[in-house]
Amino acid sequence: MHKILLVEDDIDYGTVVKQYLEISGFDVVWTSDSIEVNALFEQHNFDLAILDIMLPIKDGFTLAKEMHQNHPNIPFLFLTAKNQNIDRLLGLKLGAADYIAKTCDPEELKLRIDNILRHTPKETTTVYHLGIYTFNPTLLRLEHPKRTYQLTERERDLLLLFIQYDQSILEREVILNQLWQSADYFNGRSLDVFVTRLRKYLVDDDTIQITSIRGVGFKINLNL
Template structure:
């Protein structure tokens, strides 16, 4: 899935160049020349991963627009563009909550690098740590399997195995693949260890009969985790 970029730049020539360059880098770009149009989108279809805002714009400047965006989307990453390389602009942007700042005319390669660095930090911070499995919630950060009737503390290996099985939901997974990827060895003893862990997981999921980890003799397991 492509990263969606909000680009707000009133200069038609520069805006078009930026849009085309970003699209060549496989980003999906929504370009707005009028910042007032962005305000209307904020409450309807604001599904972007990062914003690039020009500072000097008519009616609503980049700083004012940024404040509006961050009020509605506090964690939304922003990068400011400006023709002025002044310290006051950089400080103002950082105080508002900007992630970065670059002066125009900018080197497109430097802009791409800055965008990717921001996204890298943002994606890490938004890493998924909770998964719904039927009537259960798997919290991978706290190593908990949570059900309304009980909370189960998982071992690191149980947590890793559950995450691995989730990748193959509604599919068949080979025993050898699990052993090679998680235990990094495949012999009689690790095979028995895997069987013990599978038995534990089945017991943990006893409160939801729709959850199934079915053994297939000589093959592996068939996984069926209903989404809620």
């Protein structure tokens, strides 16, 4: 079952779209709060996002820019009453797979979604074995013989970067620029929090080491 994120602040319209898509076989997570979107991406593996444009605080175009940067493999479309040609062109330039007016028939919306998903390449799942752990990045899952850790997307991305640099030194600036897009002080503190979390998850295997190198970054040994 495909999971869809619906960002729509019109309660009546959002209810209709969510119910129709669920009847059509989709798993829909609906939010009317554009600020909540980043947190939802940490919690779910979405196959597609539907964005309204006229949202309070953070509009749909801004969300699209963030999505295209942080989740480039997830297609999104605009479903909006803002239907002037200049808006449609901007939406498509931002990478939208489609731009649909809210006057669209629900069945047409479903068919357009089906068409997008049909032409979206499916990622092959690579499972990594880190010592006694099994790491499935697609499912955001780190499995210990006795327990399973459900990772956030940021934790997943950081662990993937550690795998890429296994047996090597990984500089802090490289991590910050790749995952946070900025190597400032506050992002650096956030990085330290995520490294601490991964160390706690991996603590039961002494062969796995994420060693801090002061002023440089980390020496990685994941026992791959």
